[in-house]
Amino acid sequence: MIRKSVLLTHTLLLSLFLGGCGQSSSSEKADKEGGKKLVIGATMLSMQNEFIVNVNDEMTKKAEADGVELISIDAERSPLKQIEQVESFIAQQVDAIIMNPCEVEASSPAVTKALAAHIPIINVNSATSAKPTAFVGSDDAESGRIAMNYIAKRLGGKGNVVMMHGYMGQAAQIQREQGAREVLKQYPGLKLLAHQTGEWDRAKSMTLMENWIQSYGPQINAVFAQNDEMGMGAVKALTSAGLKNKVIVVSIDAIPDALQAVKNGTLDATIFQNAEQQGAKAIETAIKIAKGQPYDKETLIPFELVTKENISKYQK
Template sequence: MKQILLILTFFVALTGCNQSDDGANGGKPLIGVSMLSMQNEFIVNISDEMEKKAEAVGAELIVVDAERSALKQIEQVESFIAQGVDAIIMNPCEVEASSPAVTKALAAGIPIINVNSATATKPTAFVGSDDVESGRIAMEYIAKRLSGKGNVIMIHGYMGQAAQIQREQGAREILKKYPGLKMLAHQTGEWDRAKSMSLMENWIQSYGNKIDAVFAQNDEMGMGAVKALEAAGMKNKVVVVSIDAIPDALQAVEKGTLDATVFQNAGQQGSQAIETALKIIDKQPYEKEVLIPFQLVTKENVAEFKQ
């Protein structure tokens, strides 16, 4: 009888171990996701694609909004670690300030994938696009439209974020190639349409007809600049280029109010971030860096990008 009880106890213990191995999640991979800001349309598009992909492959996501706070993002990653997630996907708020989140995840033995934006500390993997390339594409388009001569204004994204740093770098590389192009002014619009509209209104007051082109580091800011220029009756004289190819921007390119945008593939970034996370969880071979190319969108090819 004792022997039977011992065997039963051993069997229950073994079953208990197996259950905890699968986690309380019924064997589904559990992935914690911290996004830069759910007030940003492009970031929401990435998040939506991740949710769609996770549902298709049978993974469970815990998605949280860092609301542009690196401190909040670190706390969210600490919470994911405490919850024992299988992997973390982070859309970093800042290059330096979000880096401790990567360090903490790696120290806890949890793979962390940066999506769309980088940190100074190397994560397990990165899925996104080369933002330097997007800055080059946008500024090269401006240079061609202005025949290499004119005054340019640049509206930065959220300062210290990888996309802001790298898009500025790419734009400045091109400016160096064209001595006839001058940077008239540059300031942050924090990826925000209303803030950029207000900035542009101030610049119109200060510089008026001296402005030949505007490079906005994302479409939200580009659309804000267009609105201010239209209100001042100056849009026909000023070239405006931005990045992301969100639906509003594609419509504006089609109408001719926005001269060009640079397509960044939110869908591929989102789905490939999930695919990479699952490969790592399943101990399959994976790429440490997945780079999805940017593409220039003008009136000539905008139809290809409209869904």
Template structure:
């Protein structure tokens, strides 16, 4: 049985090798955190566009927020003999073995948008600490440095969640008059965050002065709950990513601000970096794309 499986594996590897030489196209395996998340889909779409322009074959899979599934997907890419792997990590620690496995197999691995504890071949993304500093500073300014803030976390243990909490708390420390009234995970999810906000409205009602949601999906969920409760006009809501829904809400004046994260740059530069590594060209080990605050005053610049 073992000999039979080994023969099949050798045959599969040979076929992949033959296909590679026939097509003469680099093959990049891509594993994304969750294709239910609009920003992540935007990053994936940009990678697809860049790959088509560059004549690269992409094999894109959805890890569905499971680090274990993500590791299995990377193992599958290794078995397929891809030229490079792009990973949008599910978790800082739990997705790290995928990096180790790819590197042990001699396959370059590029982390996009989110980080792992184990250093990949390269990283393309943004400084999530900076995004939360921008968001919380906006809240501090709007509230005159005094008031009660609620924070909705992303998926716990993921790099963006950890760093956005860090950035938010840095600003909170600078303003003793700002109090973190409550915080909990909405798992990057609109419906879950709407439900969370409904519970907080029941618990805290008129005590809430501002909401910081670590992404727009959660910000939009909180906004819906506040609007339904007739409280939106009294509460400042800020989130991160600048997805189309959020930009429209900022334009209407319902969402106070969002922080633009550049999916186009992250996606395209992840593929460009992978190609440079495949072609043994010089490449940057870390590319950080800046965040930008989006308010009603400048939202038109970000609308497509």
């Protein structure tokens, strides 16, 4: 009996020792991997927008590659819903929040709430009036300048232009209009014939273009659509009316449809916005902040003009 008790004691001690070693190695492994798995919450403007979907896809790829858990939610263009989603992320105590803002002003309370809860918040692709922890995106005013400069050169500085706005109040809409108007001021011969929102939507923009064709017809010399979805809608309406060969159409984002249209010659130009870099850099920045590492408070990725001459560089 004594021998059995001694043997049992030795066995238990050995088990505890080995168990302790196992816990130690797990802790060491966790330390090497940087501790617990980081959790990042993301609220995106609209998953009906192809460019935003592309940004989100790149965020997902980068998060998976870096071993980070990403919880991504569609705000469905609602600032109120977006604020509620950020509040939910705060309640879940995520390590960082990435927000693709619905609107400059209406989405700003989400930034304020995150910062008050001491959770870093990174705006991606679009801005808010409330200053986030960091911003990753592009200078939207630059894209407006590039597009309108292209139109001005093609028209020789004279002609009538119509402009399709994105979702009103959203940073990209405000800044792309600002950039376009800066160029218009430099060309007294260019007249802004009409401007109205197409809400980033292809079908709505096709209807808008049809209305403009009825109102102005051959007076229209060029269309600046603030994104490719709207640009493609304008192209369809102009083609149906037999006017496409007489009207220059330029849009922004360089989504696959638009690139193919540029190659075919139906869309005159698009402005490349790098969804891959925006998505990846947003995750990279969130990770750095969550880990207390140095980071850039602003990461700006340049826009690039895409025409038939350089289309091969952008088509995959």
